[in-house]
Ligand SMILES: Nc1nc2c(ncn2[C@@H]2O[C@H](COP(=O)(O)OP(=O)(O)OP(=O)(O)O)[C@@H](O)[C@H]2O)c(=O)[nH]1
């Protein structure tokens with residue numbers, strides 16, 4: 001991975017706007033919390049945060065995002081601190097970036113560019129890289145207004161890594177062509193993924209997906225849960241690191257329950273508040289894995305003082321990808337770092353664990369077990385010969401034998417709750 005940003009020292013000032021008129025406020029998070037998260041993001045991008053500025057204001061300024069006077073103030077502060085990059089807490093328009101850069105005399109990037117930059121550095125798989133590249137182009141396209149300051153930043157530094165380095169003279173048409181190509185390639189990859197998926201569904205193993213805020217311990221937990229499987233070897237471990245967005249690629253592994261029942265477990269990209277919609281869009285294919293899961297383990301870093309905010313963020317993203325109604329167990333992780341009771345009681349089931357020490361691992365397994373088993377019903381279905389498509393879609397998901405009778409095809413399967421509803425009219429017997 002080419003990476004020339006580490007050679008540059010990025011000395012950042014963070015700027016947030018607290019829109020006090022709640023009707024005009026487009027952000028869902030409180031400014032202090034949002035700024036803490038921005039600082040984490042800045043560090044994750046390899047930046048050095050020198051200070052931050054928050055302005056209280058009734059509303060957004062179309063031309064400057066915040067007050068012009070405040071922009072002058074930022075300039076002075078940045079000069080005193082010898083900063084070289086100003087990072088704004090929300091997404092800015094191309095015009096706002098240009099206007100702010102003109103006044104401040106330094107490079108300006110926004111929250112989205114920062115997150116895109118982190119993702120660009122972390123993506124490893126072909127699909128991950130393409131998804132990030134697509135998101136970057138979609139972000140840049142409306143911001144390329146002639147050859148302005150924007151172009152001069154291409155070539156190095158936070159917020160610029162990626163497509164820009166390849167062609168300085170990139171024009172809009174060029175970008176559109178590239179977007180088209182990337183989308184086509186992603187479609188191919190997706191097709192492949194669908195083939196894999198239908199094979200997997202056919203194996204009839206329940207799928208458990210790890211979801212949660214970035215750095216909550218999802219990958220650590222996955223590594224813990226797969227260890228007891230007979231096919232386990234350490235090369236199946238996924239990457240764990242104390243940094244935001246350590247995981248970008250979906251990985252799927254086999255694991256086993258105390259009852260010896262096998263299941264599949266998937267790790268997913270961590271969530272963060274105000275995740276740029278370009279990224280959610282771009283990662284939809286990857287996130288789709290979550291919508292195929294039978295059970296979600298919502299991993300929470302209980303040692304983080306803002307954990308309830310992180311829970312809300314995760315629930316928000318799940319809603320966005322249409323997975324809000326999945327059965328879920330809250331897994332309050334890092335219990336080894338917490339020595340007080342959490343004053344949080346989720347609606348769904350929950351358990352306190354430490355993925356690191358193994359504390360309460362058994363309890364978690366029991367919960368997964370009872371969820372998976374309670375969600376399957378053994379039934380006999382009779383499918384009329386005229387409904388061949390039903391048999392086809394069942395074959396995609398379940399393993400069963402077809403028995404021919406006069407009225408149709410008779411099959412016996414352990415069916416999920418969802419399919420129980422869907423195929424209800426074909427059920428002739430519930431096997432206890
Ligand atoms: N003390 C403690 N640390 C933990 C525990 N679980 C995970 N960690 C640490 O938390 C950090 C993040 O863990 P990961 O497993 O990479 O977290 P993740 O949720 O996969 O993060 P992303 O992939 O970035 O979204 C690592 O430094 C882990 O060692 C735990 O139970 N206790």
Ligand SMILES: [Mg+2]
Nearest residue numbers: 218219246247
């Ligand atoms: Mg991870």
